[in-house]
Amino acid sequence: MTDARSELVQGTLEMLVLKTLAFEPMHGWGIAQRIERLSHDVFLVTQGSLYPALVRMKRRGWITSSWRTTENNRRARYYALTAAGQRQLEQERVSWQRVSSAVNDILRASHIPATT
Amino acid sequence: MSALSDVWARLSSLLLRRREERELAEELRFHLAMEAESRRAAGTPAAEAERQSRIALGGVERTSEEVRDARGTRVFEDSLRDVSYAMRTLARSPGFALVVMLTLALGIGGTTAVFSAVDAVLLKPLPYQEPGRLVRLYQHGASTPGDRGVVTPVHYLAYRRQLTSFEHLAAVLTYNTTGEDLAGSGHAERIQVLPVSADYFDVLRAQPVIGRDFERSEENGAPSVILSHDLWERLYHGNAGAVGQALVMSGTPFTIVGVMPAGYVDPMVPGVAAWVPLDLRPGLDASNADNHYLDVLGRLRAGVTLSRAQAELNTVDATLAREYAGTSDMRATLYQLKEDVVGGASRSLQLMLGAVGLVLLLVCVNVATLLLVRGSARAHEFALRAALGGMRGRLVRQMLIESFVLALAGELAGLVVARLAMAAIVALGAGSVPRLDSLTMDSGVLAFSLAITGASAIVFGILPALRAARAQPIDALRAEGRALSGGQRQSRVRSGLVTAQVALAFVLLVGAGLLIVSFHRLRSLDLGVKADRALVFELHLPEARYDSTARARFYEGVATRIAQLPGVRAAGGISRLPATGSFHRWGTRALTGPVVGKPDGQVGAEQRVVSGDYFRAAGIPILEGRAFDARDDASAPRRAIVSTSAAHQLFPGVDPIGQRLRTGGFDWDVIGVVPDVGLDVEGRSAPTVYHAHAQFAGDRDWALTQVVSTSGSPTAMLPAIRSAIAMMDPELVLYRPMTMADAIGAGTAQRKLTLVVLASFAAIALILAALGLFGALSYSVKLRAREFGVRMALGAERGAIRRLVLRQGLAVTVAGVAVGVLGALALSRIMASVVFHVKPLDPGVLAGAVLFILLVGAAAAYLPAHRATAVDPRSILQ
Numbered sequence: 001m002t003d004a005r006s007e008l009v010q011g012t013l014e015m016l017v018l019k020t021l022a023f024e025p026m027h028g029w030g031i032a033q034r035i036e037r038l039s040h041d042v043f044l045v046t047q048g049s050l051y052p053a054l055v056r057m058k059r060r061g062w063i064t065s066s067w068r069t070t071e072n073n074r075r076a077r078y079y080a081l082t083a084a085g086q087r088q089l090e091q092e093r094v095s096w097q098r099v100s101s102a103v104n105d106i107l108r109a110s111h112i113p114a115t116t
Numbered sequence: 117m118s119a120l121s122d123v124w125a126r127l128s129s130l131l132l133r134r135r136e137e138r139e140l141a142e143e144l145r146f147h148l149a150m151e152a153e154s155r156r157a158a159g160t161p162a163a164e165a166e167r168q169s170r171i172a173l174g175g176v177e178r179t180s181e182e183v184r185d186a187r188g189t190r191v192f193e194d195s196l197r198d199v200s201y202a203m204r205t206l207a208r209s210p211g212f213a214l215v216v217m218l219t220l221a222l223g224i225g226g227t228t229a230v231f232s233a234v235d236a237v238l239l240k241p242l243p244y245q246e247p248g249r250l251v252r253l254y255q256h257g258a259s260t261p262g263d264r265g266v267v268t269p270v271h272y273l274a275y276r277r278q279l280t281s282f283e284h285l286a287a288v289l290t291y292n293t294t295g296e297d298l299a300g301s302g303h304a305e306r307i308q309v310l311p312v313s314a315d316y317f318d319v320l321r322a323q324p325v326i327g328r329d330f331e332r333s334e335e336n337g338a339p340s341v342i343l344s345h346d347l348w349e350r351l352y353h354g355n356a357g358a359v360g361q362a363l364v365m366s367g368t369p370f371t372i373v374g375v376m377p378a379g380y381v382d383p384m385v386p387g388v389a390a391w392v393p394l395d396l397r398p399g400l401d402a403s404n405a406d407n408h409y410l411d412v413l414g415r416l417r418a419g420v421t422l423s424r425a426q427a428e429l430n431t432v433d434a435t436l437a438r439e440y441a442g443t444s445d446m447r448a449t450l451y452q453l454k455e456d457v458v459g460g461a462s463r464s465l466q467l468m469l470g471a472v473g474l475v476l477l478l479v480c481v482n483v484a485t486l487l488l489v490r491g492s493a494r495a496h497e498f499a500l501r502a503a504l505g506g507m508r509g510r511l512v513r514q515m516l517i518e519s520f521v522l523a524l525a526g527e528l529a530g531l532v533v534a535r536l537a538m539a540a541i542v543a544l545g546a547g548s549v550p551r552l553d554s555l556t557m558d559s560g561v562l563a564f565s566l567a568i569t570g571a572s573a574i575v576f577g578i579l580p581a582l583r584a585a586r587a588q589p590i591d592a593l594r595a596e597g598r599a600l601s602g603g604q605r606q607s608r609v610r611s612g613l614v615t616a617q618v619a620l621a622f623v624l625l626v627g628a629g630l631l632i633v634s635f636h637r638l639r640s641l642d643l644g645v646k647a648d649r650a651l652v653f654e655l656h657l658p659e660a661r662y663d664s665t666a667r668a669r670f671y672e673g674v675a676t677r678i679a680q681l682p683g684v685r686a687a688g689g690i691s692r693l694p695a696t697g698s699f700h701r702w703g704t705r706a707l708t709g710p711v712v713g714k715p716d717g718q719v720g721a722e723q724r725v726v727s728g729d730y731f732r733a734a735g736i737p738i739l740e741g742r743a744f745d746a747r748d749d750a751s752a753p754r755r756a757i758v759s760t761s762a763a764h765q766l767f768p769g770v771d772p773i774g775q776r777l778r779t780g781g782f783d784w785d786v787i788g789v790v791p792d793v794g795l796d797v798e799g800r801s802a803p804t805v806y807h808a809h810a811q812f813a814g815d816r817d818w819a820l821t822q823v824v825s826t827s828g829s830p831t832a833m834l835p836a837i838r839s840a841i842a843m844m845d846p847e848l849v850l851y852r853p854m855t856m857a858d859a860i861g862a863g864t865a866q867r868k869l870t871l872v873v874l875a876s877f878a879a880i881a882l883i884l885a886a887l888g889l890f891g892a893l894s895y896s897v898k899l900r901a902r903e904f905g906v907r908m909a910l911g912a913e914r915g916a917i918r919r920l921v922l923r924q925g926l927a928v929t930v931a932g933v934a935v936g937v938l939g940a941l942a943l944s945r946i947m948a949s950v951v952f953h954v955k956p957l958d959p960g961v962l963a964g965a966v967l968f969i970l971l972v973g974a975a976a977a978y979l980p981a982h983r984a985t986a987v988d989p990r991s992i993l994q
Contacts, residue, residue: 028143029150047147048179051140052186059188067139074150077143 013045013053014062015096018081018089021063025080027070028054054079062088133193140183144176194510195517202518212490213522216483220526222880223479224572225533228565230472230873232534233541234465235564236555242454243381243554245321246415250383250453251422253285253412253429255446257720264451265701267412269396270405271436271446275412276315278432281425285414286316288384289394296365296390297658297849298351306656306849307347307389309365310382313396319415320383327359327374330393337395341370345378347389365390367660383457384411386553405440406703407780413453426450444703461549464870467950470943471624471877476568478620478881480576482888485613487519487580489895492606498587508585515584519577520570527569531557534565544872548865579609607896611928614885614892618932621878621885622969623939627947628878629961631871634952638864641953643695643794644801646735647860651830652693653853655841656819668750668813671820674844675728681836683828688730689809689820691723695794695860698722700818704805706766707776707783719765721758722795722802723779725818727809731790733823734856741773741788744808748787754811756784759792762803779805797863798952823856830855870950882969885932886976893925893980901987909989918981925977926970933966 020026020034031054032045057063062085068078081089148169155165173179184193206213241247255271256263267275267287276285289311296309317329324342334340341363343351352358362369370392382388394410416425426449433447455462491498498511538555545552583606655674657667671689678687692699704721711717730736731743739760748755756777763772763786775786784807792801809820826833831853838850897904904917944956954961 027146029147032147033154046174047144048174048182051143051179052182055183055186059186074146075142076146077139 013049014057015089015092016043017050017053017057017079018062018085018092021079021081021085022089025078027076027078029076031079057085060088061085133189136187137180140180144179148173148176194513198514198517199521201514202521205518206521209490212486213525216486216522217525217529219479219482219486219884220523220569220572221529221533222884223476224523224526224530224565224569226537226877226880227472227476227568228530228534228561229537229541230465230468231564232538232555232557232561233545233549233552234469235561237461237465237549237551238458240551240554242383242457244383247454248452249283249416249418250319251414251416251425251450252453252456253414253448253450255408255448258445258447261447261449264449264456265446265698266408267410267448268405268408268444268446269410270440271444271448272313272410272412273396274436275429275432275448276313279414279425279428281416281420281428282414283417284315284318285412286319287313287394287396287410287412288316289409290384290411297367297656297847298363298365306851307365308385308387309341309390309392310385310388311392311394313394316391319413321415322376322380324374325377326356327372329374330391334393335396336393337397338393339368339370340373340393341365342374342376342391343372344376344389345380348375363390366656366658368658383413383453386550405444408701422450422452457550459550461866463950464549464866467627467870467946468873470946471627471874474620474624475877475881476572477575478617478624478884480572481613481616481620482884483522483572484576484579485610485617485888485892487576488583488606488610488613489891491515491580491583492895494584495587498584502587511587512581512585515581516573516577519573519581523569523573523577526572527565530569531565541869541873544869545866547862548869583609610892610896611931614888614928615932615935617885617888618929618969618973619935619939621881622933622936622965623943624874624878624881625965625969626936626940626961627943628871628875629965630947630951630954630956630958631867631874633954633958633961634950635864635867635871637953638797638867639861641794641797641799643797643799643860644736644791645694645793645856645860646825647856649826649830650733650735650856651824651826651833651837651853652821652856652859653837654819654821654851655689655848656851657817657848659817664814664817665750667817668810670844671727671809671813672746674822674841677840677844678822678824678837679729681833681840683826683833683836685825685827686729686732687822687824688726688728688733689822690727690730690734691725691818691820693821693823693856693859694734695797695863697796697863698802700724701802702779702805704762704766704777704779704803707778709767709770709775711766711768717766719762719803721762721779722804724804724806725809725812725820726806727820730823733825734793735825736790736793739789739791740771741786743788744806744810748808749810750814752811754782754784755787755808757788757790757806758786759790759801759804759806761792761801762805763789765803777805797860867952882972885969886972889925889928889973890976890980892928893921893977894983896924897921897980897984900984904984905987905989905991908985908987914985917985921981921984922974922977925973925981929970929973929977932973933969936969937962 016035017031020031020038026034028047028050032047032050035043035045054063054065058065058079062082063079064082065077065079067075070076151169151173152162152165155168156162160168242250244250252264253267253275254264255267256265269287272285272287276282279285296307298305298307312330314330314332314335317323323329325345327342329342330340343358343363348354348358351363352361359372359374361372363372364370376391416422429448429450437445437447501511502508535557538557542552542555655671657670662670675687675689678684700723701720702723704719706712706717726744729743731738738757741757744755744757758766758772758777766772766777767775767786772786772789777784777786784805790806792804794800795802809818812818824830824833824837834853841848841850907917908914940962941957947956
């Protein structure tokens with residue numbers, strides 16, 4: 001859990017959770033379902049990584065939680081985005097786009113540009 | 117903001133832990149239910165959907181653990197849980213917990229108590245401003261640089277005038293601390309009074325709270341006095357008007373010029389009640405450059421090192437040696453005041469600290485053994501926890517926390533032990549160990565105590581903790597009744613620990629044995645006097661009522677009168693009792709005989725003034741010539757009796773009787789020779805010259821300690837003696853009466869303290885080691901019960917089984933002794949400096965210790981061996 005790879009995965013998961021919650025408050029299972037569906041089942045969200053991430057995000061004040069009843073009448077804990085979470089999502093989106101476009105630039109490159 | 121909410125979130129989850137756990141469980145159940153439902157919706161049969169979901173989601177317990185981690189409360193939470201778990205575990209075996217707690221209490225309490233003494237005596241600075249600059253100055257002969265002799269007034273005054281390294285240099289006359297009589301309200305009382313030079317309080321930077329301190333102009337025996345706070349409270353009830361009034365001491369009125377602050381402790385004489393100016397007039401004693409009687413202490417100037425001051429002192433000494441050539445060839449050496457005050461106690465205390473350190477180590481080893489044995493009993497629990505996925509790190513932490521809980525319990529009980537031990541040390545050491553009265557349980561001592569508690573917890577806890585972490589999950593599946601821990605490795609570790617205990621106990625036993633033998637040798641040393649049937653007490657005659665003639669008449673008269681009492685054999689007086697240290701040591705020269713005028717014709721000889729029938733009263737025979745009698749009065753030529761070593765040095769090869777010697781500015785005829793007597797309790801002696809008080813009284817007023825030899829119990833004679841003296845002078849104080857044995861025995865008090873402390877430690881160590889051996893053997897017998905049963909069922913004799921266990925116990929003991937001998941060898945250098953008339957590896961002591969510890973080992977092994985034979989073969993085979 002300390003190596004760079006899992007850090008990245010963890011950070012990414014948090015961003016995706018924030019994005020999911022930006023639509024509407026949702027319970028843990030729903031969050032996992034949505035991420036999986038939106039990623040066309042590329043990502044598998046295990047409960048072992050989801051719930052610790054939710055607890056961490058709650059501690060940081062990005063999300064809040066409350067117990068509500070679902071449409072089929074079950075009690076579930078719903079998570080909702082806070083203003084801080086909104087800001088965090090925006091921040092992560094910007095930085096993600098910068099990083100991913102940079103990575104894409106490198107991967108698409110066909111020749112080494114001359115050094116200036 | 118975010119940091120704050122983080123802390124709040126952590127804290128609230130800590131406080132709401134139970135609710136959070138419940139909610140997490142519900143949340144995960146919900147997750148599983150939804151997962152299964154979605155699979156059912158996709159057409160999977162219900163049971164299969166449930167199963168698949170479980171597999172897909174992974175372990176609920178694992179997720180919960182990770183969520184708990186994410187909450188960030190783990191550390192507190194787990195520690196709290198571990199502590200409460202530890203307490204519950206210990207509460208389930210209160211006997212074990214109690215034994216461990218008491219064992220630790222002995223180690224921690226003992227160490228704390230000894231450390232508090234070390235702290236009070238050795239570590240705490242002297243209670244004066246900038247104590248590092250305070251030094252003592254001692255004189256010694258050119259050929260005896262280690263001696264710490266007192267100083268002549270001639271040298272002192274020269275040093276004070278010439279040395280620039282010192283801010284102040286003061287002289288004190290500790291000889292006279294026996295003090296003065298206060299004859300107030302009917303009953304006479306004696307107080308300790310210290311004559312000091314005018315710089316004395318400047319050196320210590322202590323000033324009177326009321327009034328002033330002494331001035332140089334008063335160094336002529338001026339009748340001024342400064343009172344201690346206690347005496348002022350007692351006599352004047354804290355009335356500031358006391359300053360200026362007269363206090364009559366021994367018949368002479370002294371003007372009170374000042375009162376010292378409460379809590380001021382004199383470094384030279386801690387119990388002193390008052391100070392008077394020291395008489396430093398030339399022509400009195402100062403005429404004599406070879407008359408040593410002053411204690412000198414000074415304060416170095418800021419920035420001046422001891423070695424620089426010493427260098428300056430050496431230069432001055434060279435000049436003085438030329439100036440007083442033929443009279444005095446003395447050098448002076450500086451010592452840190454604290455080092456000097458603490459003196460010999462330092463070695464004893466270091467020894468005690470070392471010994472108690474060994475005890476603490478033994479205690480830790482002992483507890484480690486107990487924990488290991490118990491850990492073996494709990495092996496099943498550990499294996500089960502490992503099987504359920506408990507992490508090894510957590511198991512180690514759990515075990516260490518148990519150790520800390522035990523150690524803290526030991527600390528609490530240990531503080532009680534420490535209190536008792538401290539009281540015992542103070543009671544035993546009072547009077548022989550300086551600064552012991554400042555011994556307290558302060559924050560420093562407490563911090564030390566807690567630190568050793570923590571260290572002990574780690575020392576005794578680490579091995580059992582690591583052992584627990586090695587538990588194999590597979591062991592949990594084995595039958596619980598089966599021995600999980602009888603492995604060779606484990607039993608080797610246990611034997612190793614018991615061996616270590618025996619070795620430590622052996623080292624302490626040897627140390628205690630050496631001290632016991634030393635003390636016995638010291639006590640049975642022939643000091644040349646018969647101290648067991650003699651009473652001693654001091655009689656001080658006030659100068660105002662007794663001139664030299666009256667003094668002479670009184671001392672002879674009182675001796676005669678006491679000698680006539682039934683039950684008294686002989687009575688006399690002496691200026692300083694034998695075996696109580698060097699006193700008036702004067703340069704003494706032969707005026708006749710073969711060494712006249714040669715350098716070795718001059719010796720430093722102890723001068724003693726005697727009255728009455730002193731030699732007979734003290735049990736000292738006259739070897740040649742005669743004792744003093746009525747012929748030797750002030751009108752007769754001055755006569756002296758010399759000790760054998762004085763006779764050999766001053767008059768080698770000739771009959772000393774009739775020879776002449778010079779000392780103290782007068783010439784003396786030798787009329788008798790007596791054997792040398794001990795100058796101190798260790799039997800050292802020095803050339804001694806005895807003078808008759810009747811001839812000496814006109815020169816100096818030396819108070820005489822009376823010695824009365826009795827046929828019965830010395831103290832029983834006290835009332836008769838008291839009334840005999842009261843008939844001669846009802847106002848006299850019979851001061852500090854005691855048996856001569858006690859008066860001399862005071863010199864062995866410090867040794868006795870060391871001895872008692874070390875012997876107690878050795879006893880504790882021995883008991884602990886025996887218990888350790890007993891425990892380990894009992895446990896091993898329990899583990900092998902089945903084996904013994906099978907053996908006996910197959911026809912082994914009970915005797916053989918018993919021998920087997922006894923042999924096992926003795927093997928460990930012998931191994932411990934072997935290691936212990938090496939330890940004793942390693943420590944022999946340290947012991948060499950504290951033992952007396954016995955070698956640090958005395959074969960007798962070593963053999964005794966070996967025998968003793970083997971006996972204890974055999975005794976400890978006997979019961980387990982007996983139990984081994986009590987196994988009923990049938991019960992095993994069923």
